[in-house]
Amino acid sequence: MTTAPQRVAVVGGGIAGLTVAHRLRGLLGEQVRVTVLEQTDRLGGKLRTEELAGAPVDVGAEAFVTRRTEGVELVAELGLGEQLRHPLRAAPTIHAGGVTRGLPPRTFLGVPAEPAILREVLSPDGFAKAMAEPELPPLRPDGPDWDVPVADLLGARFGAEVVDRLAEPLLGGVYAGRAAGLGVRATMPPLVDALEQGAGSLTAAAAKVLGPGLKPGETRPPVFGALAGGMAELVTRLAESSGAELRLGVTVRGLRRTPEGWRLELGSAASPEFLDADAVVLAVPAPAARKLLAEEVPAAAAAYARIEVSSMAVVALALPEGAELPAASGVLLAVGERHADGTPFTAKAFTFSSRKWGHFAERGTLLRASVGRYGETETLQRDDTELIAAVRADLAELTGVRAEPVEAIVRRWGGGLPQYAVGHTATVAAIEAAVGEVPGLAVAGASLHGVGIPACIATGQAAATRVATHLAVARRPTGASMGTWRG
Structure with missing residues (x-):
């Protein structure tokens, strides 16, 4: 029947x-x-592709992590494997303490596997505090309900600079949130798992999560994947x-x-x-x-x-022929960073799309700026013209690039990210x-x-x-x- x-x-x-x-x-x-x-x-939903200067550009989520296999597997299942792309070798940078430097390698959302790698992004006092973390009393999560704000835990163990200059910008890119309002257990579960298994310090937990460093000549598998067509x-x-x-x-x-x-x-x-x-x-x-x-x-x-939920916006820019972005995949901005004249930065991060992704390299000079963290309502109340102008001023301050865009897109995501x-x-x-x-x-x-x-x-x-x-x-x-x- x-x-x-x-x-x-x-x-x-x-x-x-x-x-x-x-x-x-x-x-x-x-x-x-x-x-x-x-x-x-x-x-x-938060996947949205629009046309910018004649080419598809994502103005929502632009990529997915590959260490979780669900994304790669679904792409293959749907017959989109030929469109899968991975980032080029351009490295990310971070603007902290008024200086733009390479983002330290071997960190898990700002937690270092070796504190010594943080020397370039911290002040001498901040670096000394971070270096002492492995020698602090062992850290033991108190049962399955144990949870604390990221800012409290990392601040107590590494110092406030690690929070402001590393954890905040990295977490802000994922959740559009603040480290003081995000819990360790939900945002850093592998780290908590390592602590529960006896790592003892955050440094040891990060080392366990990240595994051994690369040997000379070795390369790691790509961390992110994207689709050429968006x-x-x-x-x-x-x-x-x-x-x-x-x-x-x-x-x-x-x-x-x-x-x-x-x-x-x-x-x-x-x-x-x-x-x-x-x-x-x-x-x-x-x-x-x-x-x-x-x-x-x-x-x-x-x-x-x-x-609770947070709002943010993506500003995508196409620059004219001849405009040159730095040889980096992008730049994160630490909390509290300002222009030379004291004006706060508007963007929390830039992605230099035509440097990061090979499928953008032949389409001109393209980039994205992310704007907005939890509680920053005034920033997103600006109209599109003001937001583009502010992002351009940030770009000029950070890179010296002042070229007027040939086209720009502002896409706002109201209440788009859960905290x-x-x-x-x-x-x-x-x-x-x-x-x-x-x-x-x-x-x-x-x-x-x-x-x-x-x-x-x-x-x-x-x-x-x-x-x-x-x-x-x-x-x-x-x-x-x-x-x-x-x-």
């Missing part, structure tokens, strides 16, 4: 939501009918492979359980539309998840409410425990186990597996159909 396709609604069309749809198709084939509901007018290629291929119904510009206003499964309320309160489904996956930012779960899973909603505060892992455990008690419901996305592309893919895959298992148990006979109606 044949059965009608079961119905899954995926709320959120970012990388996590699209991974859910793609994986469900692979797990269940034509036995499932998937509808992806996206509030904006485009898919991809991350939009990944979004497009996922959407196509999922075979899902893609509904853009649709707001999901409510979610409630029914005897048959779930009912979603879409559109406006004045003229709502309703969608029935056998299972639902929420792949949306924490504030949206909190609202949708408030009635049916209040414990999960309360946990989501503890996850992994102290206790974040416990918060996520509470979310997953509460959701785990509700059949036919799953969650995914950057609010959970990592903000990078591979981590989001992993949450999407896990959510799809959970839903597929539920549907296999609850399979129903022919007769039901997925429909919408207006009430």
